[in-house]
Amino acid sequence: MAKRIDVSDLNIYYGNFLAVEGVNVSIEPRSITALIGPSGCGKSTFLRTLNRMHEVIPGARVEGKVVMDGHDLYGADADPVDVRRQIGMVFQRPNPFPTMSIYENVAAGMRLNARRMKKSDLDELVERSLRGANLWEEVKDRLDRPGSGLSGGQQQRLCIARAIAVEPDVLLMDEPCSALDPISTLAIEDLMTELKERYTIVIVTHNMQQAARVSESTGFFNLNGVGQPGRLIEFNPTEKIFSNPDQKATEDYISGRFG
């Protein structure tokens, strides 16, 4: 549960294009780490390398090391499927499986692990995960209905329930609130604060207030120009980033004097 991730000298490529260059960062367990920066700076790309979702895109590859509790995720013996079972992900747009019920959506990850589970155990797991995602009270009477019938915010919490049902070590969130209204956003943020007791959470966000509200550490990504690789400009405690950043570029971005 809740493991630490150390990234060293990570270069991320799409084919021959160097998208993100030279990332060195340590992500602490049981905390929320926020990644901010302008569009196209590579923060989502970086996030996707943490659970090897990056390489799903044809031609995408990385150089460097991502080590989770001493275990190299890109080592010769590392299976991307295993990596993804340990590091869950929530996407920008809510994506519950439309062909499955709410119950089946939550149980989907468990079924993948091919563990034979008793119905009662599975029921309990589904309830626990939905409670964990603060969704249980809203859906307990319609677990057999399609997940796509829920509102956007509920769908996103369903996706979080699905991700935490397999009890991952780390939870990656790629702009999880960008498609949601402020009330649903608040619900997700409260949820993140609860979840960080048990998980390592990394969140990409365009909303700087959100980063300031929920995270312990913040990383600022930027790029020098179009066609240039993105870089991690600064990584510091959130309080410091938002009050007294080390880099001029960070201050410019945060204060809205960007460019």
Next chain:
Amino acid sequence: MTATRTPSPPGPTRPVRRLGDRVFAGSARGAGILILVILAGVAAFLVAEAVPAITAPAEEIPGGEGLTAYIAPLVFGTLLAALIALVVATPLAVAIALFITHFAPRRLAQGLGYLVDLLAAIPSIVYGFWGISWLAPKMVPFYRWLEDNLGFIPFFAGPTSATGRTMLTAGLVLAIMILPIISAISREVFLQVPTLHKEAALALGATRWEMIKMAVIPYGKSGIIGGSMLGLGRALGETLAVTLVLSVSGGITFNLISSGNPATIAANIALQFPESTGIAVNTLIASGLALFVITLVVNMLARWIVNRRADFSGAN
């Protein structure tokens, strides 16, 4: 979405509608009505022409045992041949579509896609010739083996046809004919599966095959069923290939590898029609009516299957 009509306010106010919208709505409605008119026309013709055969005394019907006795083996043969085709073709077509969309390297996938589509363009007479002159003789040793080893199953009881022109051969030829339709439609729906859903499965730690089981096939299910029904429609109505391949004699039998096979409705009409007169023609048309009803029922059944879980189709 259902549009609710609000009561129109009193007075002469009417919603503004553009000419273009009116023309388009009118022509679309016209096309829709035309389909119904054609369908009704065909049904009316079949019923009207079939009535004399239905009301005729049994001994006047060809075969001399009445209409039911005449049509029943044909219906059975039609359904059996189409069923064999469907059972063989559907898994194969889905596998081809999955390979093209998710496993093959991009360049190979494109070529393969064209190739499968090309199969659909081959005229049925060519399939018939291929079936009778190449496939049938080649299948005989295989049928012998089936008879020797699996003869206890009624399907393979034998005696094996010496020419190979059996129900199983006809079903296999039909399977190859309907393969491209099912595979093309499955391919299209598999390509439409949103990346978002596939990534959701992968991010849960699914292997590629698990991702396909979890996100791709369920999403494409209505497409697979729709494609299969189109294929089944073609298999039910296919005339030339079956006429050429199937050696017809005898009635209802589940024996798939002997030389005594029931004909199919379409093949029987093609064979008998030129030499029929009077009530025999009406009998053939009555069998055509039976085929029409079978096709209709099959399609409605497919529609019902697809709609039964419409909420879960992914279309919402």
